[in-house]
Amino acid sequence: MKTVSSINIPSKQGQIFTVDAAIAVITFIVIIIASIGVWEYVVEKTYLNEVRNDLAAISRNAAAVLVETPGIPANWTSVSQSNFNSTVTSLGLTASSSINGQDSTLGSSAGFMNSNVLVLDSQKIEFLENFQLENYQRYKELLGILGPGYEFNLKISLWNGSAYDIKSQIGHPPDISSVNVLQSTRLALLDGNWTRVQLQVWNRCEGVLCS
Amino acid sequence: LFLKKGVIFTLDAVIALLAASVIILSIYLLIGNLSDISDGRDLQQIGQDALTVLEKDGSLAYAIQTKSNVTVTTYLDELPAQYCARIQLLDSNQDIQFSAVSGGCGNADRLAVSRRIFISERKTYMAEIETWIKEN
Numbered sequence: 002m003k004t005v006s007s008i009n010i011p012s013k014q015g016q017i018f019t020v021d022a023a024i025a026v027i028t029f030i031v032i033i034i035a036s037i038g039v040w041e042y043v044v045e046k047t048y049l050n051e052v053r054n055d056l057a058a059i060s061r062n063a064a065a066v067l068v069e070t071p072g073i074p075a076n077w078t079s080v081s082q083s084n085f086n087s088t089v090t091s092l093g094l095t096a097s098s099s100i101n102g103q104d105s106t107l108g109s110s111a112g113f114m115n116s117n118v119l120v121l122d123s124q125k126i127e128f129l130e131n132f133q134l135e136n137y138q139r140y141k142e143l144l145g146i147l148g149p150g151y152e153f154n155l156k157i158s159l160w161n162g163s164a165y166d167i168k169s170q171i172g173h174p175p176d177i178s179s180v181n182v183l184q185s186t187r188l189a190l191l192d193g194n195w196t197r198v199q200l201q202v203w204n205r206c207e208g209v210l211c212s
Numbered sequence: 213l214f215l216k217k218g219v220i221f222t223l224d225a226v227i228a229l230l231a232a233s234v235i236i237l238s239i240y241l242l243i244g245n246l247s248d249i250s251d252g253r254d255l256q257q258i259g260q261d262a263l264t265v266l267e268k269d270g271s272l273a274y275a276i277q278t279k280s281n282v283t284v285t286t287y288l289d290e291l292p293a294q295y296c297a298r299i300q301l302l303d304s305n306q307d308i309q310f311s312a313v314s315g316g317c318g319n320a321d322r323l324a325v326s327r328r329i330f331i332s333e334r335k336t337y338m339a340e341i342e343t344w345i346k347e348n
Contacts, residue, residue: 028225032232039236046243061253119264165290185254186292188261190269195287 049181052204055148056183060202063144063153064185068198069118071097078128085136092129092143094198096122119189121196126157130169137172150205152179160195168196175203255324258295259343262287263328266299272339273332276301281312288314296320297343304336320344 072093074080080088095117129140146153154172158165168191175182182203189196266272271283288297296317301310321344328339 025225028229032229035232035236039239043239043243061257119261120268160290186258188258188265188291190265193269195265195269195290197292 052148053181053183056151056181056202056204059144059146059148059151060183060185060200063146063202064187064198064200066144067092067094067155067200068121068187068189069093069095071095071117071122072125078122078124082132082135085132086139089139089143092140094121094125094129096120119187121157121189121191121198123192126169126191129155129171133171140172146202148204150207152203152205154201154203156197156199156201157191158197158199159191160197165195165197175201178205179203180206252322252324255295255322255343255345256326258291259297259324259326259341260328262291262297262343263299263326263339263341267328267330267339272301272330272337275310275312276332276337279310281310284310284312285314288312294346295343296346297341299339299341302338302340306338309337316346317344318347321347 070091070093072089073091074088075093075097077089077092097117133140141147141151141153144153152173152175154170154174156167157169159168180203182201184199184201187198187200189198263272266284266287271287275281275284284299288299291297291314296314298313299311300308303309320342324343326341326343330337330339
């Protein structure tokens with residue numbers, strides 16, 4: 002009786018076909034190179050997308066604060082310029098509300114207390130515009146525009162009966178160094194007129210974005 | 213039995229290349245199609261703002277009283293260029309009392325709807341606005 006181990010098997014152990022090996026190595030290299038390319042693409046695309054989402058969220062939230070709240074304190078236009086940084090803790094452009102007959106001078110940024118949502122105060126807009134050179138950085142802080150190279154441009158336009166005219170412009174418009182520009186548009190009333198508030202938040206070319 | 217220990221099969225490499233291509237293509241398509249999720253929210257916001265402004269400046273009440281849609285239509289026509297809107301005013305029986313739509317707008321691909329209650333001549337009305345992105 003023959004056992005399996007005694008069968009004569011033609012063995013080719015350890016052989017490598019050169020053509021197969023070459024094709025496999027080339028394929029492997031192609032996959033590696035493609036993977037590196039995809040990885041760099043994904044990292045760059047994700048980063049740019051994160052920046053855009055960040056700018057969009059900041060733009061939306063800052064515009065909401067401006068047109069839905071009076072700021073803190075609510076009468077912040079009466080604060081002297083020297084005390085502006087230490088006293089004003091929130092910027093809002095809506096007219097100050099009267100609550101149960103009392104002027105809400107201590108601020109009523111909570112929505113329940115503010116009946117003047119979207120009704121803007123022209124004095125507050127003028128203050129922002131007149132002191133923008135001195136206070137621009139503080140405006141950015143108060144509006145939460147704090148990312149690297151982030152800037153803003155606030156445009157307030159009034160309806161003249163046939164079109165919207167720009168009444169005020171505060172901040173820096175996007176220039177050639179801008180990479181992303183995100184804009185939030187809100188509709189409001191100013192002195193009884195239809196008003197359009199456009200807040201552009203944008204970022205300058207910095208670091209990896211410039212490469 | 214015929215053993216081929218240690219041989220590299222070309223077929224394996226080709227399958228690996230195909231699999232890698234599919235994965236890479238999928239990643240490109242997924243990343244490339246990342247869209248701005250804020251579109252829907254912005255549509256809703258513009259609609260709410262428009263209703264608030266038109267209610268606070270008295271245009272909605274005026275439209276109910278005069279049955280004239282000139283003011284409201286003008287306002288809708290002057291929305292930011294990419295937006296279209298349609299407003300309906302309904303009474304407490306849900307009957308349409310008034311309707312206005314911005315000009316130059318086709319059908320809506322994706323709608324956002326906002327509503328606001330207001331009072332005119334001691335009657336309660338509901339304003340409903342549909343907003344959508346204008347097709348190019």
